[in-house]
Amino acid sequence: MANSKTNGRARGNGKANGAAHTDRKASSNGHSNDSAQPRVQYNCLNCPGYCCSYPVISVTKYDVARLAKHFGISSEEAEKRFTKSQHGYKRILRKKKDEHYGTICRFFDQEHRRCGVYKARPHVCRAFPGGGRCGYYDFLMFERRAQDDPEFVALTDHS
Ligand code: SF4
Numbered sequence: 327m328a329n330s331k332t333n334g335r336a337r338g339n340g341k342a343n344g345a346a347h348t349d350r351k352a353s354s355n356g357h358s359n360d361s362a363q364p365r366v367q368y369n370c371l372n373c374p375g376y377c378c379s380y381p382v383i384s385v386t387k388y389d390v391a392r393l394a395k396h397f398g399i400s401s402e403e404a405e406k407r408f409t410k411s412q413h414g415y416k417r418i419l420r421k422k423k424d425e426h427y428g429t430i431c432r433f434f435d436q437e438h439r440r441c442g443v444y445k446a447r448p449h450v451c452r453a454f455p456g457g458g459r460c461g462y463y464d465f466l467m468f469e470r471r472a473q474d475d476p477e478f479v480a481l482t483d484h485s
């Protein structure tokens with residue numbers, strides 16, 4: 327996939343929120359569609375998982391407990407292994423290096439570009455982006471058309 331660079335953005339930007347995709351899972355990534363919501367105009371299966379690269383993905387103790395159960399470890403251990411306190415938040419998901427976005431959630435499946443803990447993903451990941459549209463997806467599709475490259479990865483600067 328090719329890359330491009332534009333402006334900055336962050337999932338969880340100051341709000342404690344910010345995580346992953348819509349039915350890329352029903353299909354795959356991290357979010358889930360709800361028939362009561364507006365018609366979804368993005369496809370997380372067709373996205374490299376941009377929202378999982380947000381610097382701040384804040385999670386609750388309930389999210390940590392769900393992840394702990396998923397991995398068969400204690401909540402204390404899960405909090406220590408999977409989260410850290412940063413940017414004024416008590417618990418944000420730890421990251422790892424990523425070829426496209428620089429860093430990405432430690433749980434992200436980089437081979438398939440989707441959530442690696444889909445059934446145990448945090449609430450914020452289930453809720454994002456919250457409406458019928460995803461701004462990044464619109465941007466991604468625009469760039470892929472403009473570049474005439476269906477695998478083009480549009481980038482922003484998180485710093
Ligand atoms: S950035 Fe948007 S389209 Fe991409 S995975 Fe996240 S919610 Fe889905």
Ligand code: SF4
Nearest residue numbers: 346356378431441451
């Ligand atoms: S838990 Fe899954 S959906 Fe949430 S940020 Fe991490 S990889 Fe993405």
